[in-house]
Amino acid sequence: MSILRSSFVHAILLLVIAILIFKYGIHPPIPQSLFLLYLIITLFGIFLFVSSSEETWKSFLSPIHATLYDPRFRGVRAVIFIVLPVLATYLVYLRVQPKIEPPAELRTIHPAPPDTISFRNGTIKLQGLGNPLRGDKEHFQEHVNRGKVIYFKNCFYCHGDGLNGEGHFAEGLNPKPANFTDVGTIAQLQESYLFWRIAKGGPNLPTEATPWNSAMPAWENYLTADEIWSVILYLYEATGYQPRKWEQDQ
Amino acid sequence: MKKTINLYGWISVVLLIFFLNLNFVHAGEAQPPEKNLEVGKALYQKNCAQCHGDNGDGKGVSEPFIFPKPRDFTAGLYKIRTTSGGQLPLDSDLFQTISLGMPGSSMPAWQQLSEADRWQLVHYIKTFSPKFASETAEKVVTTPKPAKPDLEKGRQLFQDLECWKCHGQEGRGDGPSAPELKDNWGFPIKPADLTKNWTFRGGGSVEDIYMRIITGINGTPMPSFLDSFEKPEDAWDLAYYVRSLSPENKPEVTVLRAKLIQGELPTEPEDPRWNELPAHYFPLSGQITMEPRLFTPSIDSIFVKAVHNNKEIAFLVMWNDRTQDPPSAGAIQQIASAEGQQSQPPSQPDNPSAPQPGSPQKFSDAIAIQFPVKPDPGGFIKPYFIMGDSERPVYLWTWKAEWQDVKESNASGPFKETLQNQESQTLQGKGIYKNGQWKVLFKRALTTDDKDHDYQFEIGKFIPIAFSAWDGSNGETELKRSLSTWYYLFLETPRPISQYLYPIAAFLLIAGAEVWFLKRNSRRQ
Numbered sequence: 001m002s003i004l005r006s007s008f009v010h011a012i013l014l015l016v017i018a019i020l021i022f023k024y025g026i027h028p029p030i031p032q033s034l035f036l037l038y039l040i041i042t043l044f045g046i047f048l049f050v051s052s053s054e055e056t057w058k059s060f061l062s063p064i065h066a067t068l069y070d071p072r073f074r075g076v077r078a079v080i081f082i083v084l085p086v087l088a089t090y091l092v093y094l095r096v097q098p099k100i101e102p103p104a105e106l107r108t109i110h111p112a113p114p115d116t117i118s119f120r121n122g123t124i125k126l127q128g129l130g131n132p133l134r135g136d137k138e139h140f141q142e143h144v145n146r147g148k149v150i151y152f153k154n155c156f157y158c159h160g161d162g163l164n165g166e167g168h169f170a171e172g173l174n175p176k177p178a179n180f181t182d183v184g185t186i187a188q189l190q191e192s193y194l195f196w197r198i199a200k201g202g203p204n205l206p207t208e209a210t211p212w213n214s215a216m217p218a219w220e221n222y223l224t225a226d227e228i229w230s231v232i233l234y235l236y237e238a239t240g241y242q243p244r245k246w247e248q249d250q
Numbered sequence: 251m252k253k254t255i256n257l258y259g260w261i262s263v264v265l266l267i268f269f270l271n272l273n274f275v276h277a278g279e280a281q282p283p284e285k286n287l288e289v290g291k292a293l294y295q296k297n298c299a300q301c302h303g304d305n306g307d308g309k310g311v312s313e314p315f316i317f318p319k320p321r322d323f324t325a326g327l328y329k330i331r332t333t334s335g336g337q338l339p340l341d342s343d344l345f346q347t348i349s350l351g352m353p354g355s356s357m358p359a360w361q362q363l364s365e366a367d368r369w370q371l372v373h374y375i376k377t378f379s380p381k382f383a384s385e386t387a388e389k390v391v392t393t394p395k396p397a398k399p400d401l402e403k404g405r406q407l408f409q410d411l412e413c414w415k416c417h418g419q420e421g422r423g424d425g426p427s428a429p430e431l432k433d434n435w436g437f438p439i440k441p442a443d444l445t446k447n448w449t450f451r452g453g454g455s456v457e458d459i460y461m462r463i464i465t466g467i468n469g470t471p472m473p474s475f476l477d478s479f480e481k482p483e484d485a486w487d488l489a490y491y492v493r494s495l496s497p498e499n500k501p502e503v504t505v506l507r508a509k510l511i512q513g514e515l516p517t518e519p520e521d522p523r524w525n526e527l528p529a530h531y532f533p534l535s536g537q538i539t540m541e542p543r544l545f546t547p548s549i550d551s552i553f554v555k556a557v558h559n560n561k562e563i564a565f566l567v568m569w570n571d572r573t574q575d576p577p578s579a580g581a582i583q584q585i586a587s588a589e590g591q592q593s594q595p596p597s598q599p600d601n602p603s604a605p606q607p608g609s610p611q612k613f614s615d616a617i618a619i620q621f622p623v624k625p626d627p628g629g630f631i632k633p634y635f636i637m638g639d640s641e642r643p644v645y646l647w648t649w650k651a652e653w654q655d656v657k658e659s660n661a662s663g664p665f666k667e668t669l670q671n672q673e674s675q676t677l678q679g680k681g682i683y684k685n686g687q688w689k690v691l692f693k694r695a696l697t698t699d700d701k702d703h704d705y706q707f708e709i710g711k712f713i714p715i716a717f718s719a720w721d722g723s724n725g726e727t728e729l730k731r732s733l734s735t736w737y738y739l740f741l742e743t744p745r746p747i748s749q750y751l752y753p754i755a756a757f758l759l760i761a762g763a764e765v766w767f768l769k770r771n772s773r774r775q
Contacts (some may be wrong), residue, residue, distance in 0.1 A: 004258070010257055013261070014261075014347065017264065017265070019262060021268060025268050068767075068771075069771065081764050081768075083766070085756075085759055085761045085764070087755050087756075087758040088756045088757065088759075089753045089754070089756050089757040089762050090753070091754075091756075092752050092753045092756040093749075093752075093753040095752075096748065096752045096753070097749070097750050098743075098745075098746075098749075100505050100507060100740045101505075102505050102738045103630075103712055105608055105630075105631060105695070149300075152300035152301070152310070152311050152312045153312065153315065156300070156312060156356075156534075156539075157315070157316075157356075157536070157538060157545065160354075160358060161300070161358050162296065162297075162300075162360070162362045162667060164362065166340070166358060167356075168316075168355070168356045168358075169535035169536060169538070170535075171533045171535070172533040172534045172535030172550070172551075172732075172733075172735075173535055173735060174503075174734075174735045174736075175738075181362075201539075202539070203634060203639075207631060210632075211634070212631070212632040212633060212634045212635055212639075212642075213632070213635055213735045213736055214526060215535070215538070215539050215635070215735065216539070216540070217539040217540065221541075224410050227544055238296075
């Protein structure tokens with residue numbers, strides 16, 4: 001009987017090809033849990049395949065049977081019977097090694113903003129607030145340009161040239177700086193929210209947003225309200241996103 | 251028979267699709283688009299001018315805040331080329347630099363831009379230098395990579411060609427000539443730290459290194475060594491040797507695991523037992539949150555080892571610094587007099603603290619390890635990462651080169667640090683500087699008498715830990731520092747007995763099943 005016709009060989013071959021494709025054929029690489037899931041489904045499929053007829057089932061079992069009972073395979077049997085328990089011992093040993101995973105930090109990325117904030121010596125009501133520069137159509141581009149200069153003097157070290165949170169200091173920071181090109185950041189926020197986050201920075205975050213790890217400065221110490229509004233304008237212009245509007249405006 | 255053909259037919263089809271798919275990915279490199287300087291200019295203004303300047307002179311608005319400085323395109327001197335030393339780059343070289351960025355600098359990889367846009371930028375930046383109209387450049391002649399590199403020969407070449415004069419004996423960029431090096435514009439320039447290949451401007455692979463060796467880096471003191479080798483393939487041996495100075499892969503941040511050992515802990519930074527422990531990598535960033543800020547830090551990362559014996563804990567903190575500050579006993583006098591002016595109040599708002607021109611004032615090299623004073627009962631809330639806050643103070647271990655000693659202190663925020671009094675100073679430590687690297691050892695008992703001010707270490711717990719580092723010759727002191735946010739320290743616990751029982755149980759189970767099977771088998775026969 002040709003070895004190519006043994007359904008045991010078929011099963012092994014299919015399994016190897018499936019593993020290769022799952023490991024190297026999918027980009028980006030799939031996580032381990034998904035890999036295991038795919039593998040289980042594949043094994044199930046292969047089992048169905050080899051048990052689809054009496055003939056293939058016998059052909060599948062015969063090499064296994066031969067290895068276990070045939071006197072000609074005594075050497076192979078001995079090797080398998082020694083390797084199997086040793087391998088299992090080693091795998092279990094690896095498995096019970098204590099893993100040290102740090103406690104998960106469930107950080108709220110966009111906590112609810114307060115109604116009003118202090119800003120320098122005054123207070124600013126965030127509720128219902130829009131960007132005052134957005135209405136100034138005549139000087140709109142000037143405000144954007146000024147915002148760009150402010151961004152590249154103050155923000156790009158962390159938030160990056162591409163506004164993608166990959167500035168040259170980003171690697172040393174945890175959590176990573178916000179990626180403005182991501183749909184989950186400024187695209188879903190109101191401009192007043194950005195004003196709050198920029199003016200007050202990390203130290204003013206509520207506890208659930210882990211204020212102790214944020215390197216975001218409180219920019220009210222460095223920038224005027226006008227400067228903050230113009231950099232906000234720049235962020236939206238440069239990414240092409242629209243700020244979320246207050247309900248009553250819509 | 252028919253079934254067999256069917257199965258192998260299907261397998262072939264799947265494999266064919268798989269490989270074709272791979273080929274399509276590979277064939278994605280489009281041809282350069284037609285040159286359009288208007289498009290290139292608009293892209294340049296939007297993406298590049300902030301650093302490289304509207305006129306390509308490297309004087310954009312960000313220029314004062316970054317180091318290495320942005321390239322001045324008007325000189326036509328480009329670092330990363332595949333052409334002979336001094337020659338212009340090829341268009342493909344510029345395209346590569348834009349696409350891959352310059353690791354270790356502020357130049358990002360512009361993968362956000364389409365390949366067509368990157369080509370338009372190549373055409374546009376060439377207009378800044380008249381050299382592109384008058385000079386030509388050709389790809390340098392390369393030698394095929396040898397099948398087996400000779401690292402020993404590479405090491406010898408590193409000596410003979412005097413690479414160490416700038417890059418240092420162990421490659422940390424600390425050679426005797428390093429402090430005086432200037433680029434073609436007269437700015438100070440640092441030789442590459444060859445132990446961190448992920449910061450090489452032109453890439454860290456052995457092919458990249460080979461190309462830098464034979465083409466040099468224009469505009470810098472790194473010349474082309476193309477004609478310096480007896481045989482052209484020797485350049486590969488040197489490239490492989492330089493590659494071997496860095497780890498296989500860029501290290502990743504993990505929990506700092508303090509290994510449990512028996513007996514006394516090391517008391518010397520050079521104790522050979524340290525060599526057996528894994529080094530944990532922690533990237534640092536400049537402190538740019540509070541005034542005075544540090545925009546151009548010189549220490550980008552540290553490596554830390556930790557060990558404990560259930561009574562004491564010891565840390566070895568290692569980092570690369572091209573200069574030892576203070577350099578000698580005589581220079582300490584000078585630093586002490588400078589210290590009077592050291593505590594500057596935070597500067598006015600609206601006035602970002604751009605680095606001062608001229609050579610910075612020199613201070614002492616230093617390192618600090620930061621812990622909370624007490625663990626948070628909920629295990630979640632931590633003190634503010636920059637020296638704590640009034641509600642949650644921090645506990646600091648600081649080593650300074652000028653002290654030649656370590657000290658314990660507490661802080662409840664910047665400028666609110668107080669050294670602990672003499673009775674509470676139970677920390678021991680020692681630092682040594684060798685070949686461009688500081689190694690500083692800290693050692694303390696796990697528990698102390700001063701429970702109000704000292705962190706009491708417990709095994710098997712995740713303990714918040716953060717680091718700060720100062721390079722004195724870069725004008726770093728107080729808040730002007732490189733620092734990390736909070737990471738975790740974990741003191742290993744003794745191994746539970748179950749760790750040995752489970753594998754033994756697995757062995758007995760399977761071996762038992764086999765014995766049963768074999769017995770049954772022989773009975774049958």
